[in-house]
Amino acid sequence: MKLDTLSKGFKAIFDCEPTGIASSPGRVNLIGEFTDYNDGFVLPCALEFNTQVAFSDRDDNQVVVHSFQYPNEQDSFNLADDITQGDSQWGNYIRAVAFVLKRSGKMLKGMNLLIESNVPQGAGLSSSAALEVAVGGAFNNVSNLALSKQELALFGQQAENDFMDCQCGIMDQLISAKGQKNNALLIDCESLETKPVSIPKDLSLVIINSNYPRKLVDSEYNQRRIDCEQAAKKLGVKTLRHGTIDMLNAAKSDLSSNEYKRAHHVISENSRVIKATEALENNDMASLCTLMAASHHSLKHDFEVTVPATDGLVEICKGALQERGAVRMTGGGFGGAIVCLCRADDIDTIKHAVKDNYSQNFNLEASIFVCQAGEGLAVVEQKLQNETVS
Numbered sequence: 001m002k003l004d005t006l007s008k009g010f011k012a013i014f015d016c017e018p019t020g021i022a023s024s025p026g027r028v029n030l031i032g033e034f035t036d037y038n039d040g041f042v043l044p045c046a047l048e049f050n051t052q053v054a055f056s057d058r059d060d061n062q063v064v065v066h067s068f069q070y071p072n073e074q075d076s077f078n079l080a081d082d083i084t085q086g087d088s089q090w091g092n093y094i095r096a097v098a099f100v101l102k103r104s105g106k107m108l109k110g111m112n113l114l115i116e117s118n119v120p121q122g123a124g125l126s127s128s129a130a131l132e133v134a135v136g137g138a139f140n141n142v143s144n145l146a147l148s149k150q151e152l153a154l155f156g157q158q159a160e161n162d163f164m165d166c167q168c169g170i171m172d173q174l175i176s177a178k179g180q181k182n183n184a185l186l187i188d189c190e191s192l193e194t195k196p197v198s199i200p201k202d203l204s205l206v207i208i209n210s211n212y213p214r215k216l217v218d219s220e221y222n223q224r225r226i227d228c229e230q231a232a233k234k235l236g237v238k239t240l241r242h243g244t245i246d247m248l249n250a251a252k253s254d255l256s257s258n259e260y261k262r263a264h265h266v267i268s269e270n271s272r273v274i275k276a277t278e279a280l281e282n283n284d285m286a287s288l289c290t291l292m293a294a295s296h297h298s299l300k301h302d303f304e305v306t307v308p309a310t311d312g313l314v315e316i317c318k319g320a321l322q323e324r325g326a327v328r329m330t331g332g333g334f335g336g337a338i339v340c341l342c343r344a345d346d347i348d349t350i351k352h353a354v355k356d357n358y359s360q361n362f363n364l365e366a367s368i369f370v371c372q373a374g375e376g377l378a379v380v381e382q383k384l385q386n387e388t389v390s
Contacts, residue, residue: 003021003052003380006018006021006052006054006114006116007021007054009054009068009114009116010054010056010112010114013066013112013114014056014064014112014114016056016112017056018054018055018056018112018114019055019056019057019141019142019381020054020055020138020141020379020380020381021052021053021054021055021379021380022052022053022055022134022135022136022137022138022141022377022378022379023050023051023052023053023134023377023378023379023380024050024051024129024130024131024133024134024137024176024177024376024377024378025046025047025048025049025050025051025119025130025176025179025374025375025376026046026047026049026050026051026119026120026125026126026127026129026130026176027044027045027046027047027125027126027129027130027171027172027175027176027179028044028045028047028125028205028207028330028331028337028339028371029042029043029044029171029330029331029339030043030044030045030184030276030280030292030330030339030341031043031269031272031273031276031291031292031295031328032044032171032269032270032272032273033269033295033299033303033305033329033330033331033333034169034224034228034262034265034266034269034299034303034305035169035189035241035266035269035270035273036168036169036170036171036187036189037167037168037169037170037189037225037228038169038189038228038232038239038240038241038266039189039190039238039239039240039241039242040189040190040239040240040241040266040269040270040273041186041187041188041189041270041273041274042171042186042187042189042273043184043185043186043187043197043273043276043277043280044171044172044175044179044184044185044187045175045179045183045184045185045199045205045373045374046175046176046179046180046185046373046374046375046376047119047125047207047371047372047373047374048371048372048374049117049118049119049120049125049130049369049371049374050117050118050119050130050134050374051115051116051117051119051127051130051131051134052115052116052117052134053113053114053115053116053131053134053135053137053138054113054114054116055111055112055113055114055138055141055142056111056112056142057109057110057111057112057142058109058110058111058112059110060110061078061079061080061109061110062076062077062078062079062110063076063077063078063079063094063098063110063111063113064076064110064111064112064113065091065094065113065114065115066113066114066115067090067114067115067116067117068114068115068116068117069090069115069116069117070088070090073088073090073091074088074091075087075088075090075091075094075095077095077098079098079102079108079109079110083095083098083099083102085163090115090131092163092164093128093131093132093135093159093164094113094131094135095163096132096159096160096162096163096164097132097135097136097139097155097156097159098139099159099162099163100155100158100159100162100163101136101139101145101155104155106139106143106145107143108139108143109142109143111138111139111142113135113138115131115134117130117131120209120367120369122209122211122213122214122335122336123207123209123331123336123337123367124214124330124331124332124333124335124336124337125207125331125336125337126172126175126176126331128160128164128172129156129160129168129172129173129176130176132155132156132159132160132173132176133152133153133156133173133176133177133376133377134377136152136155136156137152137377137379138379140152140379141379141381149177149178149376149377150174150177150178150192152173152177152377153170153173153174153176153177153178154170154173156172156173156176156177157169157170157172157173160173165218165222166218166221166222167221167222167225168221168332169189170187170189170192171187171189174187174192174194175187175376176376176377177376177377178194178376178377179373179374179375179376180196180373180375180376181372181373181374181375182198182199182372182373183196183197183198183199183373184196184197184199184280184373185197186273186277189241190239190241197277197280197281198280198281199280199373200280200283202283202343202344203283203341203342203343204341204342204343204344204346204347204370205339205340205341205370205371205372205373206339206340206341206342206347206350206368206369206370206371207330207337207338207339207340207368207369207371208313208317208337208338208339208340208350208354208366208367208368208369209336209337209366209367209368209369210307210309210310210313210335210336210337210338210362210364210366211309211364211365211366211367212307212309212310212335212336212362212364213335214334214335214336220305220334221332224262224303224305227256227258227259227262227263228240228259228262228263228266230255230256230259231243231248231255231259231260231262231263232263234251234254234255234259235247235248235251235263240263240266240267240270241270243263243266243267244267245264245267245268248260248263248264248267261301261302261303261304262302262303264298264302265298265299265302265303268294268298268302269295269298272291272294272295275287275291276288276291276292279291285323285324285325285326285341286323288326288341289323289325289326291326292326292327292328292341293318293326293327293328295328296314296327296328296329299328299329299333300329303333305329305332305333305334306329306333307333307334307335308362309335309362309364310329310333310335310336310337310338311329312357312358312361312362313338313354313358313366314327314328314329314338316353316354316357316358317338317340317350317353317354319353320346320349320350320352320353321340321342321346321349321350324342324343324346325340325341325342325343325346325350326340326341326342327339327340327341347370350368351368354366354368
């Protein structure tokens with residue numbers, strides 16, 4: 001959305017101009033699923049889908065929030081009071097960010113906020129992280145907090161963990177904050193060190209949303225984190241980042257079946273991320289195909305987070321592309337999307353294969369997005385007319 005359009009909407013609601021707009025993207029993870037909260041490696045990229053938050057300061061302690069996506073709703077809360085859950089599910093993400101910033105001792109000022117987003121919801125593309133990081137960027141600006149992008153990402157993760165009660169790792173918020181155009185980002189989730197990895201110009205990024213109704217799944221997601229933590233404890237390591245397959249097999253009799261399978265996925269997935277990073281740097285499609293297929297197999301059988309719809313989409317794309325494309329489930333699972341890396345010439349092949357096979361077998365219509373890797377968090381102040389955040 002053009003910034004002047006968002007500004008006009010803001011003025012119509014609040015009768016004042018916004019002082020800035022914070023924009024933060026959704027993301028797709030190329031490989032490295034469920035490794036982030038085990039201090040492992042991930043390889044996501046930010047997308048050109050983004051959440052924009054127009055903001056202005058207030059003379060009181062109120063935070064008043066409107067959203068273009070929910071025109072008949074609004075949320076408000078007082079920063080001087082204890083911040084608790086409200087009736088608005090989307091509004092709770094704003095409360096969550098305020099809660100963790102306030103808890104850390106930050107002095108927050110009241111704000112007016114208007115939210116606009118084109119990040120597909122329910123597709124596993126981290127619409128929630130984009131909102132958390134953008135709202136954090138707004139608070140950072142209005143309240144002069146001088147927080148770095150990494151610090152804003154960490155507060156976004158805390159908001160998800162401690163207020164929204166979803167025990168995610170740092171990946172989603174960190175790539176939303178620090179993404180780089182035309183690059184994936186190799187993230188070491190223990191040290192938070194990041195390394196840009198250029199996506200070859202002849203490689204296309206295709207995301208296919210299964211539109212399978214995700215009934216999240218927070219309890220399932222959180223249970224898998226518990227399984228991983230218990231496995232690490234029985235292996236005698238701080239996190240599964242420090243485990244090996246040999247260690248896992250030696251301790252197999254001490255682990256439950258689920259603990260063993262979850263740990264096997266995480267340990268093997270970390271190795272796949274490092275190999276996939278090298279393959280991407282070398283534009284080695286054959287290796288990417290093998291690694292992403294192995295990742296999906298592990299997510300299906302060891303981590304058990306795929307559903308027939310996403311498994312079906314992966315098989316459809318693999319059948320259409322053969323060795324010409326790498327494909328797997330991406331995101332938190334239990335529905336959501338798959339990601340495919342292929343040459344531009346094969347995009348139509350994928351579209352036709354999905355159209356011809358998906359709906360008739362799964363009674364669902366898939367949404368296909370051909371994407372580019374985009375920039376992370378950006379905050380534009382004043383002089384908003386005729387500028388666009390991509």
